[in-house]
Amino acid sequence: MILALSLALALSAAPSTPPSGKELNTQGFRLYQSGRYPEALEKFQAAARATPDYALAHYNAAATLGVLRKQGKVCDHDAYRGTIVEELTTAVRLDARRLQRAKADRDLDVIRDTLGWQKLLGHTPEQETSVPTLLRNVSWYGPGVGVYGTTRALKFQDGGRVELWRKDVDDSGTPKESRIQGTYTVKGRAVTVKLPKAAPVTGSLDADGTLRFPAPLETFTDSPSECEA
Incomplete structure (x- = not known):
């Protein structure tokens, strides 16, 4: 027992x-x-x-x-x-x-509009021939600005059209959004963007998946700024 x-x-x-x-x-x-x-x-x-x-x-x-x-x-x-x-x-x-x-x-x-998804489909930034596809199929975001998050984005479209989305913050801290339509061309890795009333700006899509331009466009990636304090 x-x-x-x-x-x-x-x-x-x-x-x-x-x-x-x-x-x-x-x-x-x-x-x-x-x-x-x-x-x-x-x-x-x-x-x-x-x-x-x-x-x-x-x-x-x-x-x-x-x-x-x-x-x-x-x-x-x-x-x-x-x-x-x-x-x-x-x-x-x-x-x-x-x-x-x-x-x-x-x-x-x-x-669907990320570099990671495009890589799974076989389109990688390491391949120069994939640059036009990646430009069109990925949403491109500029860096974040504190609580305002991403303040710039580029969307490349068919027919050589591109849209620049901007969020400008005035002195009172009030954000105002705007959209500017322009055109773009691609040659190899080089990407030239032409916006109204501005000189053409030429940058490139690097092998690491970063889209780099000189000022005033500067740098874009596929990751928006989120949840920042």
Whole structure:
């Protein structure tokens, strides 16, 4: 009797086996289906930590971050474009079939205009021949200015058209947005932008994916400034 009691106590005191990556992913999927996205994200991220080579967990984390970004909850859950791309890139590296699924997944629409997504499609800034495609398919943002975030952006369009978006802040601290239409040409890595009432400005798309111009345009990347104090 004493031996049986001791055995029961020992078993009850033994640490429980932590859930596997697959179990955590299943829990996350149920939460996702019920619309509890922040909790689902926690489960998917835990699944990826528990089983780092589990492609589906990384993919589901990317998709859920995409939903949270669409909902405007970027700062609450670190749903940055770069983070989503990183999770998706890991998933595709572990299981190439994930890319085909990603092409039709509306949760990932928020990263279609990033360098990371274009790289997954085979368009890389290291390849000079990819420069025109990357210019058109990526949204380009200037650096952030404190609480005002990104104050400049370029959008290259078909037909050699380009739009410069600007956010100017007056002395009272009130931001005012404007859009200026212009034209552009590409030769190799060189990109020349012509805006109304201004001299043409020639820059380049570097192999690291940075779009560099002299003043007044200066530097652009595919990452907007978000959640800055």
